Amino acid sequence: MKNKLTQLFDGAHKDLLNIFFTAGYPQLESTTTILFALENAGVDLIEIGIPFSDPLADGPTIQESSKIALENGMSIERLFTQLEEYREQQPQASTPILLMGYLNPVMQYGIESFCQRCSQVGVDGLIIPDLPMLIYQSEFKEIFEKNHISNVFLVTPQTSEKRIHEIDTNSTGFIYAVSSASTTGSKADFSAAGDYLGRLRDMNLKTPILTGFNIKNRSNFKDACNYVDGAIIGSAFINMLEKSQDLTNDIDHFVKDIKSS
Amino acid sequence: MNYHVDEKGFYGEFGGAFIPELLYPNIEELQENYLEIEKSEEFQKEFHQLLKDYVGRPTPLFLAKRLSAKYGAEIWLKREDLCHTGAHKVNNTIGQILLAEKLGKKRIIAETGAGQHGVATATVCALKGLQCIVYMGEKDIERQAPNVARMKMLGAEVRPATSGSKTLKDATNEAMRDWINNPEDTHYIIGSVVGPHPYPDMVARYQSIISKEIKEQMQGLPDYVIACVGGGSNAMGAFYHFLDDPSVQLIGVEAAGMGIDTDKTAATLSLGTPGVLHASRSIMMQDKDGQVVEPHSISAGLDYPGIGPAHAWLKVSDRARYMAVTDADALTAAVECSRMEGIIPALETAHAFSVLKDLDLKPTDRVVINLSGRGDKDMDTYMKELNLTEL
Numbered sequence: 148m149k150n151k152l153t154q155l156f157d158g159a160h161k162d163l164l165n166i167f168f169t170a171g172y173p174q175l176e177s178t179t180t181i182l183f184a185l186e187n188a189g190v191d192l193i194e195i196g197i198p199f200s201d202p203l204a205d206g207p208t209i210q211e212s213s214k215i216a217l218e219n220g221m222s223i224e225r226l227f228t229q230l231e232e233y234r235e236q237q238p239q240a241s242t243p244i245l246l247m248g249y250l251n252p253v254m255q256y257g258i259e260s261f262c263q264r265c266s267q268v269g270v271d272g273l274i275i276p277d278l279p280m281l282i283y284q285s286e287f288k289e290i291f292e293k294n295h296i297s298n299v300f301l302v303t304p305q306t307s308e309k310r311i312h313e314i315d316t317n318s319t320g321f322i323y324a325v326s327s328a329s330t331t332g333s334k335a336d337f338s339a340a341g342d343y344l345g346r347l348r349d350m351n352l353k354t355p356i357l358t359g360f361n362i363k364n365r366s367n368f369k370d371a372c373n374y375v376d377g378a379i380i381g382s383a384f385i386n387m388l389e390k391s392q393d394l395t396n397d398i399d400h401f402v403k404d405i406k407s408s
Numbered sequence: 409m410n411y412h413v414d415e416k417g418f419y420g421e422f423g424g425a426f427i428p429e430l431l432y433p434n435i436e437e438l439q440e441n442y443l444e445i446e447k448s449e450e451f452q453k454e455f456h457q458l459l460k461d462y463v464g465r466p467t468p469l470f471l472a473k474r475l476s477a478k479y480g481a482e483i484w485l486k487r488e489d490l491c492h493t494g495a496h497k498v499n500n501t502i503g504q505i506l507l508a509e510k511l512g513k514k515r516i517i518a519e520t521g522a523g524q525h526g527v528a529t530a531t532v533c534a535l536k537g538l539q540c541i542v543y544m545g546e547k548d549i550e551r552q553a554p555n556v557a558r559m560k561m562l563g564a565e566v567r568p569a570t571s572g573s574k575t576l577k578d579a580t581n582e583a584m585r586d587w588i589n590n591p592e593d594t595h596y597i598i599g600s601v602v603g604p605h606p607y608p609d610m611v612a613r614y615q616s617i618i619s620k621e622i623k624e625q626m627q628g629l630p631d632y633v634i635a636c637v638g639g640g641s642n643a644m645g646a647f648y649h650f651l652d653d654p655s656v657q658l659i660g661v662e663a664a665g666m667g668i669d670t671d672k673t674a675a676t677l678s679l680g681t682p683g684v685l686h687a688s689r690s691i692m693m694q695d696k697d698g699q700v701v702e703p704h705s706i707s708a709g710l711d712y713p714g715i716g717p718a719h720a721w722l723k724v725s726d727r728a729r730y731m732a733v734t735d736a737d738a739l740t741a742a743v744e745c746s747r748m749e750g751i752i753p754a755l756e757t758a759h760a761f762s763v764l765k766d767l768d769l770k771p772t773d774r775v776v777i778n779l780s781g782r783g784d785k786d787m788d789t790y791m792k793e794l795n796l797t798e799l
Contacts, residue, residue: 200572200699201685203584204428210571222697250426251684255698276428277687281416301429305591310432325430328591 150295151243152271152320155191156355156376163377164368164406165192165357166384167247169212170229171221172198173388178229179236181388184395186240188402191377192357194274197223197248204276206332208382212389223248223256230268245272245299245320258287262294272297272320280317291319299323304343308350315352322347324358324375331360332382337367344374365405380405409725411651411718417605420725422691422717425604426684430588434596435604437511442606445510446503446613458502459617462535463492465499467618469625469776474748475761481769484630485751485779486622488642495754495781496618496642497528501597503614505532508595515539515594519569519583521548521576521638522709522756523555524781525599530564540564543582545575548708555785573702576638576712580686600639601716604687608644608716615645622776623649632767634659635778636759637730638674638710640719642780647728657729659767660719661759663705664732674703675732676715677723685714691723706735706789707755709781733762739793742783754781755789 149157166185170178178195185193198213198221205213226246233240246265253261253275265273273296278287280300291298297320302311305328314322324347326340327333340358347356358371359379371378384401391397417423417439425435445451459465467487475483488496501518508516516533518540520526526542533540542559546568549556559566569578580602587596601608601615622630633650635643637660650656665673673679680691685700693701693713705711722728733741742758745751753761757780769775783790790796 201577201581203581203687204430204588206585214571217699251694251700252698254683255694255696277426277684279424279426282424282426303430305433306429307433328430329589330585333589
């Protein structure tokens with residue numbers, strides 16, 4: 148069975164915009180409001196961050212949003228409930244949804260029940276940045292496949308060509324190409340990533356590639372799409388949410404501004 | 409039973425390298441090189457030369473006669489407090505700085521809790537002329553001011569970690585983020601037997617000099633080896649060469665903080681459950697959702713919600729016993745050691761002394777306490793908590 152993510156990549160696709168936000172931020176119940184606004188604004192993929200107390204790979208913006216979300220009472224169970232409510236309210240919503248979360252909370256929930264719940268609420272893919280590929284293969288892969296969950300691995304400018312091919316073989320969603328050696332939302336300049344993204348493109352991998360980290364605006368997004376299938380915006384979106392007085396309206400503007408040609 | 413790391417980087421079910429892809433090349437480089445470098449004649453020669461001439465090893469094994477009389481057994485103190493910089497931490501930083509040099513790294517980062525590892529790192533960076541950045545929790549910067557001053561004097565930059573509990577856990581997060589942002593020229597000197605493989609094994613190897621010397625100095629096996637555990641580096645160093653001697657009882661002492669029945673505690677092995685923290689699978693303090701619980705201990709060096717994976721394995725396989733000591737009992741033990749033996753121990757180390765009263769000791773028992781560090785850095789806390797100004 149194909150999930151919404153694999154369907155998306157099976158069809159003609161380019162300039163895909165994936166927006167990341169943290170579940171339960173800025174308010175506990177913002178999750179569904181943001182999902183609905185993103186769906187209506189026409190993003191191509193939605194990535195929801197499961198907040199964790201110790202987000203190693205994240206810069207200050209996502210750390211802060213995770214901290215506030217946890218203070219708001221966010222948890223994996225609460226997120227699944229919100230997603231259930233969203234599916235009930237918006238049965239026609241068709242944008243693929245991915246969850247991004249660190250391994251420990253997922254382990255404590257139980258990987259088997261976690262994947263089953265993902266499948267029930269229409270989550271198509273998972274990004275678990277601290278899940279090593281070997282552990283994925285030996286302990287997780289079968290459970291992901293049984294529940295039709297795609298799995299996304301990261302590559303960085305330091306990843307060797309040999310390992311990129313291994314990751315390509317083991318990926319079932321897209322490859323998340325981190326644009327520079329940095330935590331999320333750093334000040335690194337995206338324009339330097341061209342060589343690296345061009346190198347990835349020229350490897351002709353079987354798996355589609357989206358790039359993320361340090362993509363802030365329309366110009367970065369267009370640059371990225373010159374090389375790969377699309378791009379992920381996280382910290383810049385969360386910074387906007389932090390200031391927003393009207394989530395639905397501001398999200399619509401944000402997305403349309405990025406996507407306008 | 410195998411108590412050492414296996415070829416995949418695990419101790420039983422614990423250990424491994426649960427790292428984001430961003431750290432993969434750094435960790436792979438270490439995994440592929442650490443053993444070969446350590447075993448090379450060149451490394452061994454320089455390592456042991458520095459331990460002798462710079463650190464002042466071997467450290468004495470001292471028979472504490474008044475404590476022995478009080479507790480009815482032979483109490484021996486392994487004097488790691490006499491190491492250059494005042495604690496065992498320097499054994500590891502000497503090893504890692506030589507490793508970093510061999511790998512061609514120009515920039516060194518470290519995390520620190522009590523500041524002893526930070527000082528030991530700043531020291532070896534000065535020795536080798538390398539740039540040094542130490543991450544330290546904002547709360548620890550306040551309570552370990554003398555060590556902050558020492559790091560600065562030694563030329564290191566001390567960067568405050570302001571997230572979470574603002575202690576060791578958060579300093580470790582910040583150091584890992586720094587490494588993600590500087591993957592090529594930087595070596596991260598982790599100060600304990602925690603973190604992704606190969607750190608737990610690598611740090612244990614550099615610290616194992618402690619038990620190697622104890623074994624030689626004792627001329628025979630002790631009955632007990634006792635050490636405090638935060639992440640667990642001094643304990644692992646003191647246990648290492650006794651792991652396969654089952655007659656030696658190994659006791660690790662955690663910080664119970666206000667008590668293990670309160671929520672102000674850092675007794676990871678007493679209260680924790682299996683999970684992944686700082687890139688290895690071990691036992692950790694967490695809530696039902698897998699969020700890390702913020703620990704509490706009066707001692708900054710033990711104020712950590714995790715523990716090295718090797719200790720988790722020693723506990724689960726019943727090779728070592730772990731006890732927990734409260735802030736108050738550690739303070740009492742610190743005063744006792746000071747006044748009965750003329751040695752002011754670090755607050756961390758004081759936890760180890762406190763279990764003497766709880767052991768069923770016989771006059772023939774030979775007990776080694778790893779006196780992991782001296783207490784100068786804790787004088788502010790001692791003065792405040794013990795009302796020393798009024799004594």
